[in-house]
Amino acid sequence: MAVGTHGGGEPFMETGPPAPRGPGRNGGAAGRPAGLAEVVRVADRIREAVESVIEGKPRVVRLALAVLLAEGHLLIEDVPGVGKTMLAKALARSIDCSMRRVQFTPDLLPSDITGVSAYNQELREFEFKPGPVFANIVVGDEINRASPKTQSALLECMEERQVTVDGATYLLERPFMVVATQNPVEMEGTYPLPEAQRDRFTARLSMGYPDPAAELEMLDTHGQSSPLDRLRPVADAGDIRDLIEVVRHQHVAPAVRQYAIELVSATRKHPELRLGASPRATLHLVRAARAYAALDDRDYVLPDDLQELAVPVLAHRLLPTAEAQVERRRPEHVVAELVNRLPVPSPRK
């Protein structure tokens, strides 16, 4: 199922760095950049749109938006039926951009994702048929049902934003975001994502059950017709690109960077963790924090942003030790504990 307005799926082989079309950086001078107001305005519209479908989950929606603006990828993990796919689709649909959905199954092949080169008999040459990955937003449903080989086909796309097929490299569109959903790894018939691939997701979030009131309202709205059908795009890909550009130039004070580094390196030294967070995690954390600050109408990042994002951004990359597993200590707990323990940076006395 391919929905969207993808303009023919024509891959561009080579592009220079996209020129900032929006207001961009405001010289770092007084007041907040004008672009920030735009971010807040557009983000609010998207949020409203998504929240009309996903009720009672403002934090989840906000996090998803932050990942989008941080040019990251989102992994939604939860039990079936809590609205994982709904969130992914709502997010994609509220933005007027190309969106593809891939249902991951055990028999899915890598070429089903990236595309294939087929021989065109008329032109007598090989022609590249782009796969579903050539879209602004790719929704990978139940990603842990596919075989590791297929899963790893996503790797290159996600990190390098390009696809290499038969020696030819095709750049992906911007913005490019993979929203993958997966069932918890303990479920039957799943292939747990390898660490390397988990590390490429900026954040993992779980939906959680809605509270009774939200569930009741859901019964009402979903009773007549799917709210997804009524969802109209409120922004386009260009808008998002502008927003990303603004977010990139959010100010991160040295103390806050230091805090991020301390937070991440603390996971590497923690006795209950077998594998700590990677330097890429630090990068993702700060990026997401920039977006988070922008959504909060701030042109500077606070340690609060990092604290808020620490669990979603870091926890899925960590491997607990066997002892910790026996004691049912999950990486989420460890990260939350670190956040509670590490002193926030404060100016020198």
Add this chain to the structure above:
Amino acid sequence: MRIRITVMAALATLAGSAGLYPLFSGRAWFWSGFGAVLAVAAGGLLVRRFRLPAVVNALGGLAALLLYLTLVYGRGEALLGVVPTPGSLHRLGELAGDGWQAANRYAAPVPLTRGIRLLAAAGIGLVAVIVDLLAVRLRRAAPAGLPLLAMYSVPAAVRQDSVNWLVFGAGAAAYLALLMADARDQVGGWGRVVFTPRWSEEVPMAGAAPRAASGDRTRPDSSGLSASGRRIGLGAVAIALLLPSAVPGVQPRGMFGLGGGRGGSQTVTTPDPLVSLKRQLTRQDDAVVLTYRTDDPAPDYLRLYALDKFDDDRWTFNRMQSSGKDQLTGDPLPAPPGLSTAASRRVTTRIAVRPQVARMDFLPVPYAPARVTIKGDWRVHPPSLMIYSLKGSAAGRSYTVQSVRAAPTAAQLEASGAYPGDIVARYTAVPHNVPTAVRDLAVKITEGATTAHAQAVALQRWFTVTGGFRYDLSAPPPRHGSDLADFLLHSKRGYCEQFAAAMALMARLLGIPARVGLGYTAGTRSGTGEWTVRSRDSHAWPELYFEGAGWVRFEPTPSGAGGQGTASSPPYTVPEEDARPERGGRTTPSTEPTAPNPQGGATGDTPNHRKEDKTDKLAPAERPEEDGGLPVAWLTGGVLVALLLLAPMAARMLTRRRRWAAAAPPDPARTGRPRPGGGRPAGPAGAGGGAAHAAWREMRADALDHGLTWRPSDTPRAAARRLTETLRLDEEAAGALGRIARAEEQARYAQAATPPSAEGLRADVRTVREAFAAGVTRRARWRARVLPPSTVTAGSAAARTAGERITDAVGRLSTMAEQATERFRRDRD
């Protein structure tokens, strides 16, 4: 070989010998001692090269010492200048004899003659031999402290002023270093110390060069242990130096001259029967012995002992037989003997003896105790009603005494009947050798008196008024019966002991049962029903027995400024026509003896005693009446305590002022460099940021002061949110708190902050402080005002930092020493 320990032992001996400095005038003795220590250490090292018994080690040290002494003091007669010959030994002996004579002739500090130097070197050398033997050869570093201590005790015993604290500190540190070196060696013998693995430990990567082993490979790493050892040692030395100066009464002069201000001495001794009475009376400091609270408007004396036996020379008491049934159980004591017809009243006295009082195994109680409530094994002697303990001391105890105070009238005493036989037998015995002149005198004085009471009154009157006696503390204490006779017949100078003994003796001679009471006068009133007894209130008085009234007290000792200051005469002892105002003033015994006291000329019982004969001759009226010293001391102490109590508050206020002053907008002329691209007044680090930081720190300090939790992991807005929630702050306070947090947040993390106004923030901080105060308990509120924990925390943090620095310095020093030893060893190899 054990070079390290040898060096340490020599150092400890040297540092210990520094404590001998008060003995000598000049410093050359130290170098003599230094040489001796070096010689002994070298000798010990040499002997230890061969595996020989410990005795040989000591002999080697002694031989080295002898060689050294010969080299320095008997070179002329020695073979090759070093090897002792009979001649050189003789020379040394001569020198030592000279030195010995000089040491006996002069008081310390002695002049440094050659003989004295020889003796000093020999003595220090001997200590070095013992220390070397114990610490190095026998590996018993701890007992090696004993000879060192012996060295310290010499000047302490000889000289009044004690050893300088710096010198003591150096000696103690050197001894500790010796202990540490020894312990390191011993611990090292067990192998490498195993640490529990921690994740912070650096794990060497495969293929990486192994870390350079600290020290050589055979040396186990005991640095962690020695670090804690250093800490403990440092603490021990600090406590040894500081504690005595903080505890009053540890030493008369305060240890190491640190403690003890005016007068210094706080030790209080209770009188042993008569012996220490005089010492008490002549004490310079007049320390408080006890305080008590009584419902008696004119309290009686507090008696310790009743001396019921006059042997040939002096008053003492018969041997007491103590048994378990004498133990105080809270039951009423035996009834006071003889008290039947005379009026009496019950008195309750609550007595608190000062903890500094030494050797008080008898309880001072008002006569006659009827019930004593005190913890511990205290017993009563039924005939005399003395309360005593076989093992405990009254020092520091508080106890309650219910006593029956006989209040006979003169008429009742006049009318008292015959004495019981046992009383007569026991209390009228007089040795035969009492001079007849004394007997005659007693009869002469009481001529015309028909009753026992009239005789007693006549005696008292003779002592105090007509006899021409003078109260004089400089009189020697009576040691023999003849001294008493001399007092009565010739000198007529004495103090309470003579007066009491003489009157009791004369009463016995006249056939009146008598004994001598010993203890304290009622002291001085210090409040409503509160009384204070000092060492100079020690007193002795005669007690005479009258059937119907029992034992009643007489007062032959002159009272007031010219006598025993707080003594008072009971009303029944004063004839009506004789009752003069100052004598009858027993309800106001407030005429305290003053600092320059009548006993000025006492023989030097106290070391610092100064003869002040002139004051002795001053008329009583001319002496300053009030004891000015103590109130001043109390006042100073009070002010100091008040200052101490106020210090945290003051510190808090100062910090607050300093913070805001620092946050004030700086001088425009000095406002930093102009920023490119903007006319903004200041960046986050500028004045606005300063104000925000100041406000934030103030708010944080206020929160800590009010006992609110402050987590270092809280960001400004998280902290504000948490405080708002926990205290349920109202809108205004929450808004103010939010503004402070926001300003701080911007100042810390934003690129371009809008500088907040310092005044506004200050007002916000005030609002928040008030809200904090309203939100916590009353106790926390008061603590925030009086004892703000933020100051205390800052103070303890500063102390901790200082402590760590000292430890670091010590550690560095010992590392340097180690390196030096290492280098020395390498060079040697």
